[in-house]
Amino acid sequence: MPKGTTKRRPVTRAALLEAALAVFAEHGFQAATIEQVCTRAGYTRGAFYSNFGSKEELFLALFDQHSQEILDRLSELADALPAGDFTLAEFAGRIARIDPAERDWYLVSTEFTLLAIRDPQAGWVLARHDARLRAELARGLTAQLERVGLRLTVDAEELARLLIAIREGGLAQSYVEPDVLPPGELERRFLGTILGAVTEAAGPAAS
Structure with missing residues (x-):
């Protein structure tokens, strides 16, 4: 070539x-x-x-690109919060920020998800891309909490599922009623409380 x-x-x-x-x-x-x-x-x-x-392969490339952008942005926002100033409420507020351009991606990804629900082959492929995103999100969240002496009391990937569900469900409502529920508002209001319920102070490392 x-x-x-x-x-x-x-x-x-x-x-x-x-x-x-x-x-x-x-x-x-x-x-x-x-x-x-x-x-x-x-x-x-x-x-x-x-x-x-194919067009489907193009969408999946978009999915992976968007996932990496989200993970990078969340990491940057969290890293910018000094450990000494860390609170779960402040952490939640930072990762709840929604870029205005997110609406286009939400429209596209929601339609493909509906296709994947109807088509088992598309569902199988999308599920594997979803799994990679959840695994990376779980690792990043665990690392950020460990940075400030906290550890999860639940499975990190199951928590990642919940956080994604809250984000996607919240955005669906926000894009229908933006004046009533601004994008990211549910995370800002409740994510700190949820994280508080599933974390505890990390004990001393075993010698």
């Missing part, structure tokens, strides 16, 4: 992902076409198929 093609590939892929999110949010995942994504990105179908095998 020519070196120029190799160097261009990440740029092409990023442009296709950006275009896909916009097109999927505007038209819906199932109604959107690969041609629309290519036109929005300014690339040919050949460029698309050199990066992705």
Whole structure:
């Protein structure tokens, strides 16, 4: 493969992902076409198929990209809170922040989730991407709590399931009634209490 093609590939892929999110949010995942994504990105179908095998594969790449962005942002927000100033309420407030651009992703991911519920094969694939996200979220949450001398009294990945359910359920209500329930409000109000109920002071390490 020519070196120029190799160097261009990440740029092409990023442009296709950006275009896909916009097109999927505007038209819906199932109604959107690969041609629309290519036109929005300014690339040919050949460029698309050199990066992705299908529209579903494109969505899953978006899923993984979005998951990593969320994990990185949560880590940065939590790390910026000095251990001496750490409280569960402050920690909850920081990780409850919702980027305004999240609405587009919510529309796209919700539609694909409905597809995955109807289609066992799509459900099987999505479940594995979900599992990787939960595992990373569980590890990050455990590390942040350990940093301030706390440990979980429940399974970290089960807690991650609950936190994702609260986030996604809260956003569904917020996007329907934004004036009544601003995005992230449920987490800000209740996440500190939930974390307080499932954590305890870490004892001294065994010698």
